[in-house]
Amino acid sequence: MTLLSVQKLAKSFGGVTAARDVSFSLERGEMLAIIGPNGAGKSTVFNMVGGQLRPDQGSVLLNGENITTAAPQKRFRLGVGRTFQVAQSFLSMSVAENVQMALVSCNRESAALWTPARHRYRDEACALLEQLGMASVADQPCSALAYGDVKRVELAIALAGQPKLLLMDEPTAGMAARERTELMDLTAQIADKKGIGILFTEHDMDVVFGHAERVIVLLRGRIIATGSPEEIRQNEEVRRAYLGDEHALERPKGVSPA
Amino acid sequence: MDLSFLAIQALNGLSSASSLFITACGLTLVFGVTRIVNFAHGSLYMIGAYTAATLVPRLLELQFGPLTFWAGILLSALIVGLIGVLIEVLLLRRIYGAPELFQLLATFGIVLVVQDLTILIFGPEDILGPRAPGLRAPVEILGRRFPSYELVLIAAGPVVLGLVWFLLRKTRFGVLVRAATQDREMIAALGINQALLFTGTLFLGAFLAGLGGALQIPRVSAHAGMDLSIIAEAFVVTVVGGMGSVPGAFLAALIIGQLQAFGILIFPKSTLVVVFLLMAVVLAIRPNGFFGRPEVIGGTHAVGIASRKRSVLTPFLWVAVMGALISLPLIGDAYVLKVTTEILIFALFAFSLQLLIGVSGVVSFGHAAFFGLGAYGAALSLKWFALPMEAALPAGLLLAALGALIIGAFVVRLSGIYLAMMTLAAAQIIYAVAFQWVEVTGGDNGIVGVWPSAWASGPVFYYLFTLAVTSIAVFLIMRIIDAPFGYALRAARDSEPRSEAIGLGVRRHRWIAFTISGAAAGLAGGLYAFSRGSVDPTLLGIPTSVDALTMLLIGGIQTITGPLVGAGVLHVLRDLIMPLTSLWRLLLGLSIIAIVLIFPRGIVGSIRAWREDAA
Ligand SMILES: Nc1ncnc2c1ncn2[C@@H]1O[C@H](COP(=O)(O)OP(=O)(O)O)[C@@H](O)[C@H]1O
Ligand SMILES: [Mg+2]
DSSP states (O other): OEEEEEEEEEEEEEEEEEEEEHHHHEOOOOEEEEEEEESHHHHHHHHHHHHHOSEEEEEEEEEEETTTTTTTHHHHHEEEEOOSSOOOTTTTBHHHHHHHHOOOOOOOOTTTTTGGGGGGGGHHHHHHHHHTTOOTTSBGGGGSSSSHHHHHHHHHHHHOOOOOOEESTTTTTSSHHHHHHHHHHHHHHHHHHHHEEEEEEEEEEHHHHHHEEEEEEETTTTTEEOOOHHHHHOOOIIIIIIISSSTTSOOTOOOOOO | OOHHHHHHHHHHHHHHHHHHHHHHHHHHHHHHHHHHOOOOOHHHHHEEEEHHHHHHHHHHHHSSSHHHHHHHHHHHHHHHHHHHHHHHHHGGGGSSTHHHHHHHHHHHHHHHHHHHHHHHHHOOBBBOOOOOOOSSSSHHHHHHOOOOHHHHHHHHHHHHHHHHHHHHHHHSHHHHHHHHHHHHHHHHHTTTTTHHHHHHHHHHHHHHHHHHTTTTTTTBBBBBBBBHHHHHHHHHHHHOOOTTTTHHHHHHHHHHHHHHHHHHSSSOOOOHHHHHHHHHHHHHHOOOTTOOOOOOOOOOOSOOOOOOOOOOTHHHHHHHHHHHHHTTHHOOOHHHHHHHHHHHHHHHHHHHHHHIIITTOOOOHHHHHHHHHHHHHHHHHHHHHOOHHHHHHHHHHHHHHHHHHHHHHHTTTTHHHHHHHHHHHHHHHHHHHHOOOHHOOOOGEEOOOOOGGGGOSSSSHHHHHHHHHHHHHHHHHHHHHHHHHHHHHHHHOHHHHHHHTTOOHHHHHHHHHHHHHHHHHHHHHHHHHHTTEEOOGGGGGGHHHHHHHHHHHHOOOTOSSSSHHHHHHHHHHHHHTTOOOOOOOHHHHHHHHHHHHHHHHHHHHHHHHHHHHHH
């Protein structure tokens, strides 16, 4: 069964149309990339799938269940995990506690009043951090980390919720080129093992074309092309609108020539 | 109830709306540009009234006539405007980037300073101003007499609105003010002289506050205490209208003026309750008031509790402190025990607030509501139901918890400054009820004869009882802070989107925290009632809320033990200094300002930082 099915989503802010008629679907274990220049509406789509924004029109189905208006909390319980474009973590806590917090919530213990939180699910959290190569900073305050590392913590938090669908909005921002590929390799591995479907955006075209099985190209809120990385590379309209003529559109920051 | 009566009530409503609008307009303009909620706005209003009541009679002696009167009013407002400039240059300028809690406290520091200075300069007596020449005779409206000065006031509101509108739309200053209100980043980008803009705005805001106050002198005498009563109303007006919106303030003032005028007919005792309900309903539907914009939620983690390595010495320190406290009756006399009892009670009160502010990031500015509810709950059940202390204390706790449950339902929907204002307004309402419902609460005099049960009476036993109860309560709250629930609260404070994305029910958690915190404050209030033997409305007042905040501030908002230390320090200082000088509020106000500017981390926080630097 289709994991995620998005139908005719639309959203505008005042006069700005951030998304219009956006439809796509995502299977279990698949990696789907959304690309497009800054302001194309990628984050808006992520937020409508994640529950941070309510669409003006259209619907979002997860495993066939309509979650268009469900709160983010409900979506989490149904198996949606995500990272944010601007990293969102708990800066007053240690790295391990960030992950523990997700595990506590996942196990519905967040209203417990007695046993200290720092003793709960510590081993599980450390195991997860180990997997992401973060074991050495487990006890550091999250506020002391470099931005790239905060992004990794976010990924660990998201994975701790045992997601079926993982949304990653620019997961490798702030990392060096080699780190980016490594992190995405690792994510792909974990996703593959657990059958997680991944929707991600990325400005680094090497990462996109190296990891996505399918690519969606968004321009001014509309999907202008969908296909395999190879098809997208060949697509005339995409080349013209996005990859080719640099004067037609502002060139997004951090894009390496594809 | 005939038509003429209704017409007169409506006119009364319009004139109070005008006065409210003129004052609140200044508050909302200052907030729009500086993003500071200026508590001292009510003080400026009071200065305006005192200045006019003193100045105008002198001027009228020189030359009698309407022109002199109005010139005196304007001159008073101008003087207040200059005081506003002084406040901006000396203080506000230094705290534009500070967390809003610190801004609120610092401007409240000004309130305290101004209260003492006003008495110092104008004397402790109320000053009745002169009546306006030419406007002494009442006019007849539908067969009823109506003061003609009120008609002038009714006109003054729209005139000020028109002038402010002109200023905002047609002058360069106005364009900048609007730009700054709508988009903070823009002013930096415009490359304008930001300092001048902010100073100018403060002048305008203070001028309007002074004008609002000065216009009152023919109606009410200038008196101490008018600062806090007007600021509560002005807050409601600006919040309902939407912070930063002048038309919103006008609309809100009109509605509130009418509500007050006709609310008297429905709830003769408590028009404030009606006003509060309006605010609650408006904020429930529109969390940013009529025309307010959503606030940008900033990273507030900087002022909260963070995870730290536990020192191995900490348990020993606790044992030592507890040992000292338990053996205090062996060395201390009755006075020392009484003072320590009160310190323990206030430590619990401040600590309950820490669960909201330091842990949840919920800046409550009306925590006295729950302290007072606990005290009144205990006293009332003793007086009306003859319950013994052992039952009256839990009854007080339950009443406070219930109050927090109800108020919390509204509060947790809000954020930032709207939240602080809602808690403040709620506390003011309960204050008004306690003050005005004389048959039940004893009004201003309160309830006396609230004594503990025989086994717990006497300084030694009541001290030990208080020590036991407060220690257990503080211990329980510490467990809660360390438990997943406390962590979930911190998580929601650090990042709401992240918390929601991992399934945390942010509002529900905050609501529970608000209730627990209210219950703990209520317990402290009950203990306080029995320690003093009486309760009165001051327990519910703004100064009591600010006391709790000051204790947090002195001890350090980022620390768990800070509020406990802060309660001790504030109380001891007050006990030492108050007998020596009549200027305690001035000193306290200056100290609050100094802490905000120099030691924002408080005592415990500074010591910790110093130790960590040394290590
Ligand atoms: N909360 C918002 N309010 C107003 N406009 C917004 C908001 N969020 C996004 N937009 C606008 O919607 C468009 C799409 O933004 P976004 O989804 O963030 O693009 P991307 O992630 O592709 O860079 C942009 O023009 C942006 O300015
Ligand atoms: Mg984006």
